Amino acid sequence: MNLRLAAVAAFLAATLLPAAVHAERIKDLARVSGVRDNQLIGYGLVVGLNGTGDQTGQTPFTVQSLKAMLNRFGVQIPAETRLQLKNVAAVTVSGSLPPFAKPGQAIDVTVSTIGNAKSLRGGTLLMTPLKGADGQTYAIAQGNLTVGGFGASSDDGASSVTVNVPTVGRVPNGATVERASPAQLRDEGELVLNLLRPDFTTAKRIQDAINRSLGAGTASALDATSVRVYSPPDASQRVAHLSHIENLTLSAGEAPARVIVSSRTGTVVISRHVSVGHAAVAHGNLAVTITNQPYVSQPAPFSGGQTTVVPDSTIDVRQDRARAFVFNPGVSLQDIVRAINQVGAAPSDVVAILEALREAGALQAELVVI
Secondary structure (H helix, E strand, O other): OHHHHHHHHHHHHHHOOOOOOOEEEHHHHEEEOOOOOEEEEEEEEEEOOOOOOOOOOOOHHHHHHHHHHHHHOOOOOOOOOOOOOOOEEEEEEEEEEOOOOOOOOEEEEEEEEOOOOOOOOOOEEEEEEEEOOOOOEEEEEEEEOEOOOEEEEOOOOOOEEEEOOOOEEEEEEEEEEOOOOOOOOOOOOEEEEEEOOOOHHHHHHHHHHHHHHHOOOOEEEOOOOEEEEEOOOOHHHHHHHHHHHHOOEEEOOOOOOEEEEOOOOOOEEEOOOOEEOOEEEEEOOEEEEEEEOOEEEOOOOOOOOOOEEEOOEEEEEEEOOOEEEEEOOOEOHHHHHHHHHHOOOOHHHHHHHHHHHHHOOOEEOEEEEO
């Protein structure tokens, strides 16, 4: 049962691992403000498909793109010509430009169909400019696709099989950076570290760790997310300064008590500090079964009546015996898991129980449904 596995895993992680302190590097807890990836996107064509490309009668933009490309190479196609292609697909190409990327470096790109192509397996992406949000071209993508999925169908299309997603592929190192990344370190004599997960305790501990290593007043926590750090004005010294800071270790603040529930998979994860106040819970199931059984009504001989089909509906209501359990104030995670498992609650029922506990004010945790 998903509930049992997830809850037991969370309980083991909370009780068997030492509650003490696990040192983490600042580089794993925070990022330097302004140092981030930039998203790129482009539109292109994939050729060389084995009959699995766009149906050009339904995707006119594929034909338009191919004609425009051929026209740039001096190949003129009469306007009245209707191309019937099966080995070409129109695609979007997306990638992420790392911070401080320089011209000549290579990045990976993801290629996705936007038409009705069935598969990109065996295709080649033609030269595609990748642009940023500012409309500037930062990279050029081209290369052979790597596709993890595949599909096959019969000639008449009556039966088919598909494994994974054959309409999305990747080109490792398929784009070459043409313009330097706009990310840069601030040169005002200070840097700002932004926590990946806002937490006042972690921000305070980062401040203390930096001040112990580099001297009082070097760092100051601005809020639960940002820590300001004074840095040397010289660029070469600033890099060494930041390298030293990001490798300092500290104990991050513990996350708040949360119960994470996935309504799609039924998985429930309970964090370490979840507690429940005094509450009593009764759990039972009501099942309603409706059965339709048609039967034939036959008239008497020579009566002049007609044979008709009459529906016969039967409704059966069954309610399982409700089971109840009581939570005393301050019960532990182990008690919560044991009690819920004892009543044999299904994942959907667990969500209802937890929401009811929260509404009653007995669940001392944040309930997050994803």
